[in-house]
Each structure stands twice: as structure tokens, then as C-alpha cells.
Amino acid sequence: AQTVTQSQPEMSVQEAETVTLSCTYDTSENNYYLFWYKQPPSRQMILVIRQEAYKQQNATENRFSVNFQKAAKSFSLKISDSQLGDTAMYFCAFVDHNNNDMRFGAGTRLTVKP
Amino acid sequence: DTGVSQDPRHKITKRGQNVTFRCDPISEHNRLYWYRQTLGQGPEFLTYFQNEAQLEKSRLLSDRFSAERPKGSFSTLEIQRTEQGDSAMYLCASSGQTYEQYFGPGTRLTVT
Numbered sequence: 453a454q455t456v457t458q459s460q461p462e463m464s465v466q467e468a469e470t471v472t473l474s475c476t477y478d479t480s481e482n483n484y485y486l487f488w489y490k491q492p493p494s495r496q497m498i499l500v501i502r503q504e505a506y507k508q509q510n511a512t513e514n515r516f517s518v519n520f521q522k523a524a525k526s527f528s529l530k531i532s533d534s535q536l537g538d539t540a541m542y543f544c545a546f547v548d549h550n551n552n553d554m555r556f557g558a559g560t561r562l563t564v565k566p
Numbered sequence: 567d568t569g570v571s572q573d574p575r576h577k578i579t580k581r582g583q584n585v586t587f588r589c590d591p592i593s594e595h596n597r598l599y600w601y602r603q604t605l606g607q608g609p610e611f612l613t614y615f616q617n618e619a620q621l622e623k624s625r626l627l628s629d630r631f632s633a634e635r636p637k638g639s640f641s642t643l644e645i646q647r648t649e650q651g652d653s654a655m656y657l658c659a660s661s662g663q664t665y666e667q668y669f670g671p672g673t674r675l676t677v678t
Contacts (some may be wrong), residue, residue, distance in 0.1 A: 456608075485665040485666075487666060489669075495671075496669055496670060496671040496672065497609075497657065497659075497669035498669075499666050499667075499668065502665070502666050504665075543608050543609075545608075547665055547667075551597065551661065551665050552614060552621065552622045553599070553611035553614060553622060553624070554599070554601075554609075554611065554659075554667055555611070556608030556609050556610075557608055558606075558607055558608050559606070559607070559608050
């Protein structure tokens with residue numbers, strides 16, 4: 453079974469600092485996709501960044517970047533220059549090439565402090 | 567494009583009543599997903615459609631749950647004889663040619 457684990461239930465960071473959220477996953481598949489989603493309080497889930505497993509280059513989207521370690525099945529999210537608006541639950545997610553169902557971790561609650 | 571929309575946003579019902587939720591996906595997306603999210607947890611997969619065909623259902627989807635997607639457009643999720651354990655946020659997502667899924671705002675169900 454494919455599982456996603458986020459070992460940090462809560463994290464905090466000072467505004468303008470950098471923070472890294474951890475995620476590990478378990479799968480026997482070789483072709484899959486990984487995502488980080490952001491869910492602000494009482495608001496809908498927003499896609500932050502995606503990574504294709506067949507790509508060795510780590511994905512980046514502005515202040516957001518990932519460290520994808522396929523052999524270690526690790527997929528961490530780095531947020532640079534943290535902003536107050538980054539305060540949210542962050543979910544790591546996995547889907548295989550069949551795209552039938554997305555598996556989510558339990559989430560990390562990130563608080564950016566002024 | 568207005569994104570994925572869901573209706574209603576909130577629903578309070580008494581135990582034993584039936585409820586129906588609607589999801590309108592992004593117009594060009596052929597895949598539509600339903601998830602359930604309880605407080606403090608990540609979404610859990612319920613079912614998914616490719617066009618009008620329901621291709622997979624989770625074991626979480628008991629006989630009291632049914633989903634449809636007539637004509638491959640909007641979808642409905644019905645829960646019959648609701649139980650207090652059904653209280654949760656029900657999320658809909660859609661995807662097109664790529665693998666990312668785009669989520670709607672959800673329907674929060676409270677069963678009293």
C-alpha cells in the first residue's frame with residue numbers, strides 16, 4: 453500500500469526566515485507524482501508545487517522548492533523568505549501513474565510569526 | 567475558468583436524514599474525485615470518475631454512499647441515513663491531462 457508520512461505536526465518560523473517541511477512516502481511504483489498542497493485556515497486546498505518521479509531536477513516555484521530524494525523516498529518542501537500568508541496546513545501528496553486516487557499525509561501546521 | 571465549485575458549502579442535518587452534495591469541476595477536466603477530510607487530517611479518497619464512468623471506490627464508501635456523474639459533467643455525492651460519524655468536510659477535485667488535482671472549497675457536513 454502507498455503511504456505518505458509527515459512527521460512534523462506543527463512548525464513555526466519567523467517572517468522572512470526559511471523553513472523546511474518533511475515528507476516520506478512508501479511505494480513499489482517507479483512512475484509517480486508528488487505534490488505539496490497548502491490549506492489556509494477555513495479556505496480551500498491550493499497546489500503549491502509538483503514533482504515528477506522521473507525527473508531528477510528538483511522543482512521550484514518562486515519561494516517554494518523541493519528536495520526530492522527518490523532512493524530515500526523523501527520529498528521535503530523548503531519555503532524561503534516566509535511570509536505571514538504562508539500560515540496554513542501543508543499536505544504532502546502522492547499519486548501513481550494511474551492517477552486513480554491521491555494519498556495524503558496527515559499534514560504539518562505551519563505558523564509564520566511576525 | 568472559475569475553478570472547482572461545490573454546493574452547499576455547509577450542511578447541518580439530523581441523524582438518519584439523506585443529504586446530497588454537488589460538485590462542478592473545471593470545465594475541460596475529464597477526471598473528478600471525491601475525498602473526505604476530518605479535522606486535523608489529510609483528505610481520504612472516496613471515489614473517482616473518468617468522464618461519466620465511476621472507476622474506483624474506496625472501502626470507506628459504504629453502501630449508504632453513492633456518487634454519480636451524469637454526462638461526465640457535474641457530480642453528486644449522496645449519503646443516505648446519515649450517522650454522526652459522517653460529519654466531515656467533503657472535498658471534490660478535478661484533473662485534466664496532467665496529474666495535479668484542483669480542489670473545490672468543500673462541503674462541511676455536520677450530523678446532529
